[in-house]
Amino acid sequence: MVNYSKRLPFILATLLSVLSPLSIAGSPIIEIEIRNHLFFPDVITIPADTKIKLMIYNRDNSSEEFESYELNREKIIPGKSRAVIFIGPLPAGEYPFFGEFFPKTAQGKVVVK
Amino acid sequence: MLLNAVILTLREVIEASLIVSLFLAFCQLSGQPKKTILAALFLGLLSAILYAFNISAISQWQNGIGQEIVNASICFLVYLFLLIFLATFIKSDPKSSKQLQSLAMVVGITLATTQEGAEIILYLLGFTFSPELFRPVLFGSLIGAGIGLSFGIFIYYLLINVSKKSSLRIGFIMILLIAGSMIMQAIQLLTQIDWISSQYPLWDSSAFINERSLTGQLLYALIGYEATPTPIQVISYVVSLMLILALSAYLYFRDQRQPNA
Numbered sequence: 001m002v003n004y005s006k007r008l009p010f011i012l013a014t015l016l017s018v019l020s021p022l023s024i025a026g027s028p029i030i031e032i033e034i035r036n037h038l039f040f041p042d043v044i045t046i047p048a049d050t051k052i053k054l055m056i057y058n059r060d061n062s063s064e065e066f067e068s069y070e071l072n073r074e075k076i077i078p079g080k081s082r083a084v085i086f087i088g089p090l091p092a093g094e095y096p097f098f099g100e101f102f103p104k105t106a107q108g109k110v111v112v113k
Numbered sequence: 114m115l116l117n118a119v120i121l122t123l124r125e126v127i128e129a130s131l132i133v134s135l136f137l138a139f140c141q142l143s144g145q146p147k148k149t150i151l152a153a154l155f156l157g158l159l160s161a162i163l164y165a166f167n168i169s170a171i172s173q174w175q176n177g178i179g180q181e182i183v184n185a186s187i188c189f190l191v192y193l194f195l196l197i198f199l200a201t202f203i204k205s206d207p208k209s210s211k212q213l214q215s216l217a218m219v220v221g222i223t224l225a226t227t228q229e230g231a232e233i234i235l236y237l238l239g240f241t242f243s244p245e246l247f248r249p250v251l252f253g254s255l256i257g258a259g260i261g262l263s264f265g266i267f268i269y270y271l272l273i274n275v276s277k278k279s280s281l282r283i284g285f286i287m288i289l290l291i292a293g294s295m296i297m298q299a300i301q302l303l304t305q306i307d308w309i310s311s312q313y314p315l316w317d318s319s320a321f322i323n324e325r326s327l328t329g330q331l332l333y334a335l336i337g338y339e340a341t342p343t344p345i346q347v348i349s350y351v352v353s354l355m356l357i358l359a360l361s362a363y364l365y366f367r368d369q370r371q372p373n374a
Contacts, residue, residue, distance in 0.1 A: 027307075051311065062239030063168070065232070069324040072301055072341060076180060076235060078169045079242075084177040086307040101236050103117055 027051040027086065034058045034077070037102035045111045049089040056083045064106060068097035071110065088112070114246055118253025119260070121236055125229040126261025127334045129157075132225050132291060134265035135284050136218045138272035142280060145211065153219040157226025164227055165234035178306040187224045188299035192353060194221045195292035200360045202285055203368075233258075287335070289357055294337020296353040300346045301339075314341035 030052055033040045037060065046052050058064050058077040065076045066085060077083040087095075090112045099106025133150060140147045164171070164183075172180045198217035201210040237254060240247040272280040303309040319340035322329050332338035339346065 051307070053307075061242045063235045064239075065236075069319070069340065072339070072343075073305055074301075075305065076168060076172070076232065078172055078235070079239070081169055081172060082177060083172065083180075085305055086311065089311060089313075091313065100121060101239055104114075 027053045029053045029055055031055045031057065032108075034060055034064050034099065034106065036060065037062075037064070037099060037105045039097075039099070039106055039108040042108035043111060044108070045113060046088065046090075048092045048112050051086060051088045054085045054087060056085065057081075058083070063101060065100035066097060067100040068095060068110075070095040071097060073097070074100075115249045115253040118236075118250040119257040122233055122254040122257030123261050124257075124330060124334070125233050126258045127264055127331075129222075129226050129229045130261045130265030131268060131287070131334060133222055134269040135272070135288055135291075136222065138269050138280065139218075139284055141269075141273050142277055145215065149215050149219055150222060153222035154226060156219070157223040158230055160223060160227040161230025161234060164231040165238065168231070168235060181302040181306045184228060185299040185302040187228050188295040188302070191221050191224050192292050192295040192299075194224075195288055195295070196357050196360065199285060199288055199292070199357050200364055202281075203361060203365045289354060290336040292357060293350045293354045294333075296349050297337045297339060297342070297346050300343075300349050304343070304345075309345060312343040312345060315344045315347050317341050 028046075028050065030044055030046065032044065032054060034056065056066060056077055058079055058081055061079040063076055063078045065074065066083065067074045071087050071090075073085055073087065075083055075085055087110065090110075092112050095110040095112065097108050097110065133154065136150050137147055139145070140150060168180070170179075171183055175182060194217040198214055198221065201213050201217075233254065237247075237251065240250045272284055275283070300309060304311050317340060322332065322338065322340065324330070324333065324338070324340045329338060329340065337350070342350075
């Protein structure tokens with residue numbers, strides 16, 4: 001007979017990882033800045049299958065809207081403030097994002113490797 | 114800059130305009146006063162201004178996820194009130210259901226306008242920092258708003274000019290799909306703040322209809338089209354539609370059995 005009590009920690013660990021929003025283990029953080037309606041850096045590289053916490057600092061006075069159809073993300077970042085957006089886990093590929101309020105200049109992409 | 118202003122404003126206005134036109138057509142067909150709809154629009158505009166001017170405080174709330182919490186709550190509430198509206202849609206006679214319908218329409222429009230309106234206001238406010246661009250942007254926004262309103266007017270006249278039966282049917286389906294798209298949006302917002310686990314998309318139809326394209330944008334406004342939806346989004350969308358259909362069907366058949374209930 002299988003001894004379930006020995007396996008319990010693993011079962012719990014699996015459960016916890018499934019309920020990832022509840023787990024406290026932090027995701028890697030990547031910081032992006034918006035200055036003069038440009039993203040710095042405008043290309044970020046992240047590993048595949050990993051959840052990432054994006055910290056976006058809007059240094060401009062005007063609001064910007066972080067938007068990406070490929071990442072399914074959309075968030076207004078008021079001027080002179082910071083926003084948090086989680087992305088991933090994602091399969092390898094390129095995921096463009098842009099600032100919807102200043103789309104001509106505010107362009108960038110997430111490269112997943 | 115001007116073209117971008119047209120597109121951005123159009124995207125926001127078209128969604129609100131669609132709900133408003135559907136409700137206005139419903140009022141016209143069922144003989145309910147349209148004043149309440151206009152009052153709701155005014156209320157929505159006021160709360161959009163309030164929202165826009167407090168966006169910094171709202172955004173920083175709960176360590177930077179306040180915006181998603183507020184917006185997802187708005188989406189869930191709009192869904193709830195559209196559900197109430199649709200569930201009482203078929204039994205048009207009793208006074209109580211009329212009052213419920215008015216309430217649902219007012220809350221639905223107020224909340225929808227708040228979200229869409231705030232975004233336009235924030236966009237325009239950004240250009241007060243670069244005054245030379247403010248005029249073209251404002252002009253572009255007005256054009257966008259004009260196109261969005263025309264679309265709503267078109268839908269309105271389309272609905273009141275076909276037979277009452279088919280217009281009620283079309284209206285029901287359109288509001289049903291808007292309700293489903295609210296749930297899709299709410300799920301996306303909660304995934305963005307990691308309250309719901311992110312998943313790989315169930316499919317990718319962006320090669321077929323891209324979300325950036327005009328068709329994609331229009332479908333987004335009409336049915337909440339998403340090129341790469343996650344399994345949770347698809348399941349919630351379907352369940353949210355089934356829930357409304359089941360409730361409407363239940364109330365309909367219950368009323369048919371007791372005509373005077």
